[in-house]
Amino acid sequence: MSVQPASTEIVSRTAAVVRELQGLEGPLLPILHSVQEEFGYVPQEALPVIAEALNISRAEVHGVASFYHDYRKHPAGRHVLKLCQAEACQSMGSDAVAAKLKQALGIGFHETAKDNSVTLEPVYCLGLCACAPSAMLDGQVIGRLDDEAIDDIVAEVRR
Structure with a gap:
């Protein structure tokens, strides 16, 4: 499991980001x-540091950070697998793909494997509708997911 930085380090590093x-x-x-x-x-x-510097409330910063699904509240695994759940992918079997991946990885959406190898996240369009169902592994898109692609993904995150 990854070591999280101490609170004073978080405040200091966040302040540097905000200043920039x-x-x-x-x-x-x-x-x-x-x-x-x-x-x-x-x-x-980090939230109060950002709020104070921007002269907005912590609630506003929290509201934005919690509204957008790309912002995580906890560290992700070594790999991040985003599985499209939008309508085009659903119509082409993303629910079955999700079930197979969840079973193979032993985790559900918004979870990280116990060995910290992978975090599984739902997304609601990767822009690959013509290649549905689709996913993104560590920023690389994968279209036309089938059993072979699922096996390749699982092998990749387990390395």
Whole structure:
């Protein structure tokens, strides 16, 4: 399991990110993205730092961070597998693909494997509707998921 940074380190590193980006127009989303890139998730300790610097409430920062599904509250596994659950993928069997992946990985959506190998997340369109069902593994899109592709994905995240 990954070691999470101490609270003072989170505050310090978040403050550095905020200083770099707070001059942007509409800086909250870029700051949240950079904080997640920095830590692998958006730590709760970062929210008041961001709120104070941007002169907005912690509730506003929390509302934005919790509204967008790409922001994580906890560190992700070594691999992040995003499985499309939008209508086109559903019509082409994404529910069956999801069931097979959940079974093979031993986790559900929004969960990380006990060995920290992979985090499974639902997404609601990858723009690969013509290649449905689709997924994204560590930023690389995979279309036309079938049993062979599922086996390849599972093998990749288990390495």
